Amino acid sequence: MTNAVTGAETSNVQIVSEDDVVRVQDLKLNFYTALGVVRALNGVSFNIPRGKVLGVVGESGCGKSQTGLSIMQLTTGRIEGGSILFREFNTGEAIDITRLEKNGPEMRHIRGNNISMIFQEPMTSLNPCYTVGNQIEEAILLHQTQDKAEARKRAVDILQKVGMPNPERIADSYPHQLSGGMRQRAMIAMALSCTPTLLIADEPTTALDVTTEAQILDLMRDLQNEIGTSIMFITHNMGVVAQMCDEVAVMYLGRIIERATIDDIFYDPKHPYTISLLRSIPRLGVARGEKLESIKGTVPDPYSTVTGCPFHPRCPAAIPGLCDAVMPDETFVAGSRTHTVRCHLYT
Amino acid sequence: METARKNGKSDDILLEVKGLKKHFPIQSGFLRRVTGYVKAVDGIDFYIKKGETLGLVGESGCGKSTTGRTILRLLDPTAGEIVFDDPNIGKVDLAKLKRSQLKQVRPNMQIIFQDPFSSLNPRLTVGQIVGEPLAIQGVASGQALKDRVAELLQEVGIRPENMTRYPHAFSGGQRQRIGIARALALNPKLIVCDEPVSALDVSIQAQVLNLLEDLQSKYDLTYLFVAHDLSVVEHISDRVAVMYVGYIVEMADTDSLYYHPKHPYTEALLAAIPKPDPRRRTRPVKLPGDVPSPANPPSGCYFHPRCRYAKDICKAERPPLRDIGNEHWVACHFAEELQLQGVTRLSEIPVIELPRRQAPAPAPTAATPA
Numbered sequence: 163m164t165n166a167v168t169g170a171e172t173s174n175v176q177i178v179s180e181d182d183v184v185r186v187q188d189l190k191l192n193f194y195t196a197l198g199v200v201r202a203l204n205g206v207s208f209n210i211p212r213g214k215v216l217g218v219v220g221e222s223g224c225g226k227s228q229t230g231l232s233i234m235q236l237t238t239g240r241i242e243g244g245s246i247l248f249r250e251f252n253t254g255e256a257i258d259i260t261r262l263e264k265n266g267p268e269m270r271h272i273r274g275n276n277i278s279m280i281f282q283e284p285m286t287s288l289n290p291c292y293t294v295g296n297q298i299e300e301a302i303l304l305h306q307t308q309d310k311a312e313a314r315k316r317a318v319d320i321l322q323k324v325g326m327p328n329p330e331r332i333a334d335s336y337p338h339q340l341s342g343g344m345r346q347r348a349m350i351a352m353a354l355s356c357t358p359t360l361l362i363a364d365e366p367t368t369a370l371d372v373t374t375e376a377q378i379l380d381l382m383r384d385l386q387n388e389i390g391t392s393i394m395f396i397t398h399n400m401g402v403v404a405q406m407c408d409e410v411a412v413m414y415l416g417r418i419i420e421r422a423t424i425d426d427i428f429y430d431p432k433h434p435y436t437i438s439l440l441r442s443i444p445r446l447g448v449a450r451g452e453k454l455e456s457i458k459g460t461v462p463d464p465y466s467t468v469t470g471c472p473f474h475p476r477c478p479a480a481i482p483g484l485c486d487a488v489m490p491d492e493t494f495v496a497g498s499r500t501h502t503v504r505c506h507l508y509t
Numbered sequence: 510m511e512t513a514r515k516n517g518k519s520d521d522i523l524l525e526v527k528g529l530k531k532h533f534p535i536q537s538g539f540l541r542r543v544t545g546y547v548k549a550v551d552g553i554d555f556y557i558k559k560g561e562t563l564g565l566v567g568e569s570g571c572g573k574s575t576t577g578r579t580i581l582r583l584l585d586p587t588a589g590e591i592v593f594d595d596p597n598i599g600k601v602d603l604a605k606l607k608r609s610q611l612k613q614v615r616p617n618m619q620i621i622f623q624d625p626f627s628s629l630n631p632r633l634t635v636g637q638i639v640g641e642p643l644a645i646q647g648v649a650s651g652q653a654l655k656d657r658v659a660e661l662l663q664e665v666g667i668r669p670e671n672m673t674r675y676p677h678a679f680s681g682g683q684r685q686r687i688g689i690a691r692a693l694a695l696n697p698k699l700i701v702c703d704e705p706v707s708a709l710d711v712s713i714q715a716q717v718l719n720l721l722e723d724l725q726s727k728y729d730l731t732y733l734f735v736a737h738d739l740s741v742v743e744h745i746s747d748r749v750a751v752m753y754v755g756y757i758v759e760m761a762d763t764d765s766l767y768y769h770p771k772h773p774y775t776e777a778l779l780a781a782i783p784k785p786d787p788r789r790r791t792r793p794v795k796l797p798g799d800v801p802s803p804a805n806p807p808s809g810c811y812f813h814p815r816c817r818y819a820k821d822i823c824k825a826e827r828p829p830l831r832d833i834g835n836e837h838w839v840a841c842h843f844a845e846e847l848q849l850q851g852v853t854r855l856s857e858i859p860v861i862e863l864p865r866r867q868a869p870a871p872a873p874t875a876a877t878p879a
Contacts, residue, residue, distance in 0.1 A: 221710040327798075341799050342569075371568040371800075372739065376781035376793035398711060401740070401783030405790055424787040442715035443785055444744035446767065447854030453722070454744065456715035460680050 183392045185209040190243035198465045204416040215393040217407030225416040230362040275305040278353040282365035284345035288337040295333030320351045343374035415472040422501040432503040525556040529589035547804045549575040551755035562732040564746030572755040577701040616695035623704035625684035629676040636672035642694040661690040682713035754811045761837040768851040771839040776849040
């Protein structure tokens, strides 16, 4: 077994690549609420290589959105440990985002310019008081050029690129005049207007219908090939992951419990949670009339702390005396340099 | 459309909907004058046989939820008949019943709502919520009511001790179970499930789908399952109807519809499902434009502006829903000629067994890698 564990208790396996755009190490994020401390992220580590799409999957409350928001420094929680190294590809310098001031000039320079984000709700993430064109121009004027006419031209260009039928007219429309799919296209246009190094897409298609979703995914794939942006794709839909991503990180209760290439996740998953998740989705043409496999129980209350492996109360393969007492370390799966799992079954 | 009766014996049919329409008025101006109608449901015909699950799919705004609600008379239909075979009074047209008469039929038809957060009254305890239908219908009171509620909660997997707690104390999946218990309270025949799992996480979704299937076989329930997730509908339905802008475009048994679709819209819809198989990346069928507004639908076949097989006749004439054999109903002029692509079975992905560790388990200290 190739246990490439790098010492210390929170030992984190490094998948080394010089080509990383972002390297998150041992990120810890806490929320202090009236009801107690919510430990949203308990040591999350991952990296996104240049030009790749990393899927982050998990059930609601597992911390996948907060991971994305932490990279943007938009989270309302407190980052209390770890680092987020971001490498700007044109300059080649690596910056630790956690050390930047939230509203300081460096962070404001990165946000929207080098890293941008698409949110789940296309209805609420566009400002209803400004035209779509205005909102795209805002980012361009802030980061790229001072020339208003030039900004307008670029805004129309990018709207054309995301497949808007009549970009001039759309640029002069207000969000309420557009359908859900169109608004999400406008969001994508805005996010890509400064050709970011990293795009964080937080459930970009969850609110959309299946035909619109397919079109948006198709568009994102095309643009990704064309611009070469790395994408962190947050979703809970395993179908979307299979169609979009190169690599996958599966999260459970603020930890990454398995990381692998897309093929390994679907054809050779290791962690009992990943396996159960895959078995609980209805698959076309398979086992109709038979029971779906479900994971017993529910995700624990965020205020409580679970000893040992966070998944052990729901795990069908839990080992009494071990899984409920000791937190498993993240280790490489035997014979692989890309597939890591956090489970006692493989240590 | 010919009535369904010629295909199956009429006593097999629990619910038959004929020419159902629901138009919502558009009011504008100071005097709130009616300037038009949103034709949410515009003349649909279908039937549900006893004990089966009919899936109703379509994109948002196609009128599938309105259909479910109109059938239960939560909304009053503009036109059409809703013939329900009530076990006590026999066949009745729900569209014509008065409120007082409806109360007699209602115990046999219930609904489960989409959003488990807004469909339970936050000021009532779980016991009151589940017991309300029993109290209103005067079925039980006092200790008998409590016992029945406890039994119902047990049935859906909620501990009866939780009867005195309020909905906020439960997770989404548990709340949906409470909603199901409420729907079951009066031993209904028909349950309209209006997107019952779309607000839930995948693992919880599987639990709720399994529960619905268990209850169906145990109590011989009939479901109208409204949903937009085509994989879920495929899993649970015996037959499926596809809606587009207030109109049923195709209805058939699940296998025929998914593997041999006859309507171009169904084909596009099926192609768009994101398949959970990274070795099979698909590109969707191009559907130009957006879903038309039901207030101002196009001429002829509503799908013709987006249909790649459209010909002149499609612009002029709206195709009726007709049976092309084996109870496969299609509303397309060219249903027999078109060779359309269905979904491919995803059976090649291996079903992965959970790994098991050999007993005895090692001591905790020994297992920690140094």
